[in-house]
Amino acid sequence: MFVPLRTPKPHEAIDADWSNREGALTNGELSSSDAGLLGYFKRVHRQEFAEPNPKMDCAAAAAIKQLKAQRNHTRDTFLWLALAERLASKGYPARWMLDYFTPRCPLCGSIAKFPGGKFGSEAICASAEQDHGAVDDAIREKITEFYENAFDDDLEPAVV
Numbered sequence: 001m002f003v004p005l006r007t008p009k010p011h012e013a014i015d016a017d018w019s020n021r022e023g024a025l026t027n028g029e030l031s032s033s034d035a036g037l038l039g040y041f042k043r044v045h046r047q048e049f050a051e052p053n054p055k056m057d058c059a060a061a062a063a064i065k066q067l068k069a070q071r072n073h074t075r076d077t078f079l080w081l082a083l084a085e086r087l088a089s090k091g092y093p094a095r096w097m098l099d100y101f102t103p104r105c106p107l108c109g110s111i112a113k114f115p116g117g118k119f120g121s122e123a124i125c126a127s128a129e130q131d132h133g134a135v136d137d138a139i140r141e142k143i144t145e146f147y148e149n150a151f152d153d154d155l156e157p158a159v160v
């Protein structure tokens with residue numbers, strides 16, 4: 001089946017000015033510092049919730065540290081999802097975090113697109129649609145491996 005390639009469009013749930021956010025999972029970079037990630041987490045949390053949650057900030061800081069210690073160059077997009085799962089496992093609401101990351105293909109790092117137009121539909125590699133195709137399973141595998149190595153604990157998916 002021939003599926004025409006289109007220029008990937010950012011999902012509307014993702015801030016259109018993503019690349020201009022102050023310290024946004026840092027401008028153009030794919031792997032941010034611990035401090036950059038935590039700062040980003042706190043900022044977007046404040047956008048979602050009226051009340052700051054210092055306990056959740058602490059849990060996020062600890063989790064980011066553990067994730068970063070595991071593999072320094074993991075792309076933010078995968079670290080973010082593993083972080084969401086970790087926070088969910090600790091009883092914090094974390095599904096909102098899905099609105100604040102750029103989905104990427106784990107095979108090539110390209111932006112993933114959602115032909116159905118919504119999160120919840122399957123992610124497709126935007127660069128190598130024919131070769132990589134649907135990447136939901138690959139993303140889950142990557143997150144699971146990353147999570148379990150970092151926390152020495154089984155991932156029971158709650159978010160991804």
Ligand SMILES: [Zn+2]
Pocket residue numbers: 105106107108109110125126127128132
């Ligand atoms: Zn790909």
